Amino acid sequence: MSYESEFRIWRGEGGEGGFTSYRVEVEEGEVVLDLVHRLQATQAPDLAVRWNCKAGKCGSCSAEVNGRPRLLCMTRMSTLPAGEPVVLTPLRAFPSVRDLVTDVSFNYAKAREVASFAAPAGLAPGEYRMRQEDVERPQEFRKCIECFLCQDTCHAVRDHEENKAAFAGPRFLMRVAELDLHPLDAAAEQGLDRRDAAKEEHGLGYCNITKCCTEVCPEHIRITDNALIPLKERVADRRYDPLVWLGAKIGLRPRD
Incomplete structure (x- = not known):
């Protein structure tokens, strides 16, 4: 009708x-x-x-x-x-x-600022081996179609033009979180600390977890709960948990 x-x-x-x-x-x-x-x-x-x-x-x-x-x-x-x-x-x-x-070129500029996957030394493409649970953990984030609805609804981007220089937005902080979870990512061995980069270069602190990005995602990715909050927790552990700090000093691998 x-x-x-x-x-x-x-x-x-x-x-x-x-x-x-x-x-x-x-x-x-x-x-x-x-x-x-x-x-x-x-x-x-x-x-x-x-x-x-x-x-x-x-x-x-x-x-x-x-x-x-x-x-x-x-x-x-x-x-x-x-x-x-x-x-x-x-x-x-x-x-x-x-x-x-x-003009959504802001998003492409932010994408270029996120360092790509760092291949592990001594392994050629096709030789990577991962546990299935490590494959599944970030799989949700790879469903992103880059519609940039999350970027649009994020008030830190939408309402504060001055934040754009320092804040990557939820889509690209999710990308940082995905790479930080990747067991074969060798960024640290190549001198890049993804967690420090999330805080210092990509503006993780600007996110106050209102979940508006999650609410508009057409792929139903739980951006806030599964990417941004855990990334914030790992950054906070690194900087403020005395046991994690001590473990880093004596060479223990931090727990994800």
Whole structure:
């Protein structure tokens, strides 16, 4: 059964603009991106929006629906309040390019700041061996599709532009946590302390574990509980637990 819905979409360039209202026919089972495409085809051919796979796996169609960061292709119209306008805005944490498209280059800059996996000496690719439990521990984090919804909803990024230089955001602190858990990562042997880097270079202390990043993750990754809080605990142990400090002094391997 079809019905008509009102869409209020932010239109503009470079942060300057306003809302434009449209009336559009909705078919049963459609998602918000379907309606955006219909508007492009019938009323607003110049409406700018990013999308690619339309299957919730590329992260391209990130925007805000009624003020909440979402993937347009995974937001069913049936889940939105009936009889109320659907309000679409670009990700507010990042500079506006045009309409629903934002400049997310901040995230790619932060990705380059996280040191990649450090291969262990004496092992060639294909010779790595790990226990299954060590494979499973960080597996959840590898489901990330880099939609950057967690980055957008994090108030340390969204509400405080001055934090961006020092704070990597939840997506990339999760990457640090994943590498810190990797039993074959040889960063320490190569002079890189990932836990110190998390605190000093990537701004782990800016996170106050409100769990807003977890709430918007379309892959249902428990970013706060399984990545950020344990990483904070390991950093705190390293710096403030006297037994861990003493063990490090006499050469004992710290417990993860």
